[in-house]
Amino acid sequence: MSIVSQDYLGEVVESSTALFTAECRELNGSPAFGSFVMTDTIPVVYGVVFNVSTRSMEPNRRPTAYGKTEEELRMEQPQIFELLRTEFEVAVIGFRDEEGPRRSLPPLPPRIHSFVNACPEADLKALTRNGDFVRAILSQQRLPTDDLIIAATRNAWHARGYDMPYLVGLGKDLSRLVRDDYDRLSSMMRRITE
Numbered sequence: 429m430s431i432v433s434q435d436y437l438g439e440v441v442e443s444s445t446a447l448f449t450a451e452c453r454e455l456n457g458s459p460a461f462g463s464f465v466m467t468d469t470i471p472v473v474y475g476v477v478f479n480v481s482t483r484s485m486e487p488n489r490r491p492t493a494y495g496k497t498e499e500e501l502r503m504e505q506p507q508i509f510e511l512l513r514t515e516f517e518v519a520v521i522g523f524r525d526e527e528g529p530r531r532s533l534p535p536l537p538p539r540i541h542s543f544v545n546a547c548p549e550a551d552l553k554a555l556t557r558n559g560d561f562v563r564a565i566l567s568q569q570r571l572p573t574d575d576l577i578i579a580a581t582r583n584a585w586h587a588r589g590y591d592m593p594y595l596v597g598l599g600k601d602l603s604r605l606v607r608d609d610y611d612r613l614s615s616m617m618r619r620i621t622e
Contacts, residue, residue, distance in 0.1 A: 436543040437465060438516060443537040445520065446568065448475065450544045452514040456482060462579020464547035464555065465518055467538040471525055474547060474555055475518035476580045478571050482514040518544070519571055521564040522555050531560040549587050556584035559601025566605055574612065577602070578619050585620070595620070 437459050438450030448467075452458050458480040459465055467473045484491055491512065494501060501508055523534035529551050547555070555561055561584075565576050581598060588594050599617050606613050 436468075436545050438544045440467065440538050440540055440542045440544060441515070443540055445533050445537045447517060447519055448473070448538050449515055449517050452516065454514075455509055455512055456514050458514050458516045459546060460579075462576060462583055464552045464580070464583060465544050466524075466547045466551065467542050467544055469538045469542045471523040471534050471536070473520055473534050473538045474522040474524070474529065474551065475520045476561075476565065476576060477516050478519050478576050479517040480514065481516075482512060485511050485513050519565060519568050519576070521561045524551070529554040531555055531564065552584065552587050556580075556587075559598055559605065562598070562602055563605055574616055578616055581620050 436453060437457070438452045440448050441451045442449040450465075459477050461477055461480060463477045465475055465477060489511075491508070494505075496504070520533055520537075522529055522531045524530070561580065562577055565571060565580065566573055581595075584598075585591070585595050599613075602616065603613050606616075
């Protein structure tokens with residue numbers, strides 16, 4: 429069962445059950461921070477983009493500043509761009525089995541060289557129907573948790589047409605998760621609605 433589309437976002441180049449990294453199909457063609465994505469593997473793995481980077485393909489070589497615009501460089505030295513790659517890192521928040529999307533870590537990580545696509549709206553809504561996706565983000569150690577929760581919540585809220593009762597319910601779930609940190613909670617909720 430392959431669900432890869434011709435306009436996939438990236439290809440998995442590093443993988444674990446909690447995180448994976450994908451190289452973009454096109455330079456600077458990454459999904460935005462906080463976007464929901466999915467793999468074409470069995471099981472399908474869902475995640476949220478938490479980091480995007482562009483760098484040289486050669487680990488010991490950095491790009492050099494030329495004092496020219498990207499358009500000028502593409503005209504004069506197009507080979508420069510063949511030596512760059514854009515990658516995005518994804519925090520895993522769920523997987524799909526025969527019963528549908530589940531909000532827990534998958535039994536296996538996505539396979540290397542599998543494709544990553546944008547998460548369909550129906551799956552995004554199923555994964556974000558309550559605050560469990562926020563718990564998955566908070567449980568990860570190396571994530572920019574507050575900013576990622578804000579961006580992911582905005583995307584989930586947008587998929588629901590900015591339904592205010594949904595945001596209120598998510599705010600209640602979030603308040604239980606961050607408990608005694610009122611300042612943190614109020615800052616996140618304020619920033620979600622900005």
